[in-house]
Every structure is written in C-alpha cells, then in structure tokens.
Amino acid sequence: MSIKDRFKMIMDREQLTAGAFAESIEVAQATISHILASRNNPSTEVILKLHKRYNDINLEWLLTGKGNMSNNSPSVENNGFDYPLFADNPENPSNEPSTPENRKEIALEAPVNTPKEIVKQEIIYKERPPKKITEIRIFFNDNTYETFKPEN
Incomplete structure (x- = not known):
C-alpha cells in the first residue's frame, strides 16, 4: 500500500474531499492533488x-504502512469490523429461507417489434455565382504595400 493510499484512507475515514482535506491540514489543494495522482510524495x-x-494517526503507519492506522483503534485491515465477510448480520438479517428451493423459470412475453419510421432526407444544392477577385495586396517588410486589381 502506497502513501497515496494511506492518505485516501484518512480522507475516507474523515469523509473529506481532497479540497476539504487540504484545507483541514492547511496545505494547498494542488499539494494533495499531486500526492493522490502519484506525481509527488508528501513532504x-x-x-x-x-x-x-x-x-x-500512527506516524509509523502513515510513513511505512506497518501497524495500525490509528493509535486508538485495534486494527486497520478490517476497518474496526471483526466479523467474517459472510457472517450473519444481526442488524440486517437475511429474509431468505434457510433451505434452498427449486424455482422454475417463467417465460417472458415475446417482445413486440414495432416497425421503425423511415426517415427520408432530401439535400438541396444551391448554386452560387462564382467569386471574382477584386483586389490583391502584397505587404513588404518595410511597411509598404502594392495593390493589384484585375482588368475587367
């Protein structure tokens, strides 16, 4: 785990955006942005x-990733949760029956295909009269210029 990830964990724990986190520790928002983008390591x-x-925050954890995130918490790896991933949750018990039951698939109605409306596009080209050159100017580096006009 990189120091960038540890910074993100602190921000997640405190529920702060990068800007709010930067403000809370009195550094420029760009500083935190560069750390989170792995452009710079924190000074x-x-x-x-x-x-x-x-x-x-445990300084050893912040610098090396070893130990606990907080000097007050028992463990960082499980974010303070000490129950297995698939354990029953007493707060949100499962409403599913304990024995699996066989269920039949129910066929859906056949989709109704509605014909799409045909869109016709008509392109009209309008002829424009040809353009004619009326004047040509050539500018020189001594701030002078010459004008040329075609003979009609």
Missing part, C-alpha cells in the same frame, strides 16, 4: 501538518 512538512491535525 515532511505535509506529513507533520497531517499528524498535527489528526494526532491519532
């Missing part, structure tokens, strides 16, 4: 400002 100054504002 020591940026890291210290982040730690000053969010002092529960």
